[in-house]
Amino acid sequence: MKKALLTTLALLAGTALAADPAFPKAPAGKVTLEVWSWVPGLDKTVTAFEKAYPTIDVKVTNLGGGPQTYTKLLTTLKAGTGAPDVAQIEYGFLPAFVDTGGLADLSTLGAGNYKKYFVPWTWGQVSPDGKAVFAIPQDTGPFAMVYRDDLMKKYGLSAPKTWAEYEKAAATVYTKSGGKVKMGNFYATFAPWFMALAWADGAQFFKRDGDRWVQTLNNPGAKKVLNYWYGMIKKGHVGTLNAFTSDYWNAAGAGQVVSNMEAAWGPGGYAGSLKDKGAGQWRAANLPQWTAGTAVKSGNWGGSSNVVTAQSKNKDAAMLFSLWLNLSQNAISNNWINGGLFPASDAGLDLAVLKDKTKNPSKFFGGQDISTVYARASRGVNVNFQWAPWFPYANDNFNKQMDLMLKGRLTPDQALDAWQRETLAEAKKQGYDVR
């Protein structure tokens, strides 16, 4: 009893001592903010915010995330009315919204002062030219490898550190299991998954060039990565189950998938979707590297940011909320516990709550402190990676090319060339000066 009390006191003290950055002052007078976000349990976080800033009321609307939210947001921005003050947008889709002219440039409100509190690469995502700031980073999806420890042992393997080792391990698993079990899985309908793998190897897909754009979807890095995976797919050493489908979860739960490359928000999904199947057997390890013995390099899949719309009548309060939501320890803890959001705040990466071994996803991962693995990955993400406003099109077109590749109608190189060609044509039709 006494010990518990002491621990609680120590925890409280820890929380109190860990300093949040100084947030901007709340504007005078009563303010109501409308927030669109798909973060589960955000209402609880908001209650804490309202306690800290009694003059600001926050109304949260959850539109379900992804396409639904984007369609509605795009429509309100286009209509010039009905947009919320704050909205949640994934990094890859941010430029498309910047392009509507409907987002406020937060640099004019002093957002630049908060750059130092975020993991460096995340700021590059919300401030592509280093001047204008179009969003406050919220969560991230740096890449690491998750794997079944028991299966690795069964096949006499240890977690591969390089892609060469991974390829060998895939062949071993295939042979020893008679083709029933796959070492890994290629998500053929998630361009950002593939791009994160190439991102880790320094590949760039879009780049601003003064007033123009350069698009290189078929860059050498992308070709290297795709050819590597296609080789394993063709031999049957890795599968091509679609992410987030019952087919995938069923195979993973049945022990037919030994490993997979997943973003930092992925482990929460494994714990939630697999429940007791394989519980305690999963582990996280660094993303395999192309060169052995170097510092860990990683890419990012997903993650999101908070934008303030140009329509907002309370931009100061909206920015204050966005900063607080992503920099205050209280909010970061809540976002992690309730929503599995892996923080974009640099201090947030080391927060004690991320390392709680008694709770999922760490518990599901055999009590391993997986957040250390992911924090290392986050700090190894290439800072210069950029997205283009027409990415949503590229995102869908990727699926078409992968479908043709998996059917054997295109080679990996041809698939990437077609992706480049068709997306470039579309970008030009949308009026971009791009080559």
Place this chain on the structure above:
Amino acid sequence: MKPPRAVPWLFLSPFLVLFAAFYVAPVLYAGYLSLFIKKRVGFGPARDVFGGLTNYARAFQDSEFLTSLWNILKFGLVQIPLMMVLATALALMLDASRGRLQALFRTAFYLPYTIPSVIAGLLWGYLYSKNLSPLNQLTGRSFDFLGSDVVLWSIANIVTWTWTGYNMITLYAALQNIPGDLYEAARIDGADGWNLTRFIKLPLLRPSLLLVLIFSIIGTMQIFSEPFVIRPLGYVPDNITPNTYLYLVASRDGNFGYAATLAMVLAAFTLLLSAVFLRFTRRGGEL
């Protein structure tokens, strides 16, 4: 005493106001939007500038869009006749049967229609999933119902499953309205079951069948939710139906002008199909 001229208009006005606000105005706005194209100068948001018929010219050269029209045409040519034959057969069977079973079957056949298409999509999505599908487990095969070559027909199956019962009810109601003395007279002339069906029921069903057909053509052109619900489960082409394609042009690519153009072209195409069809069926003469 004759009522003043304004009275009918007064009674009509609620309809006219709603019709103007929710039908005429959006169509006019879409027509207006379709004349604008996106223009950019350097960075920053695109401006909508007047482009005349540029969008229309693009639509008729857009192979993705033309493929989507071809898809839906193929779809309609197979799915609509299949569904109509099924619905007619079920309606005739119900009409011929008697008793409690009739009510049971009527409800059972109609049931799929009461399930929202999004739920139906999810339900079938599960039945179609390659490794879990009970259909695959029963047959011991591993057929990919969601493969991009067959997914159009998997959707046709969902649509048929949903709408057959609904159409059956329309036809069944028409059958119930056939006066009994017609049957009586036919029987006196020595007509048996098949002759009754062939020479009385089917001809008298013709107007209802036409109605069902026109609604099916229009409904087919609008197919959207089924492919959309299935999209997350695998690769479903952007342009599997014209509606999914134009939705993506608007909501994903933010090109409202071009999407409006596609909508106008699609509406014209639907109108054309229905008109040609009515013409074609009327030429057969009255019965």
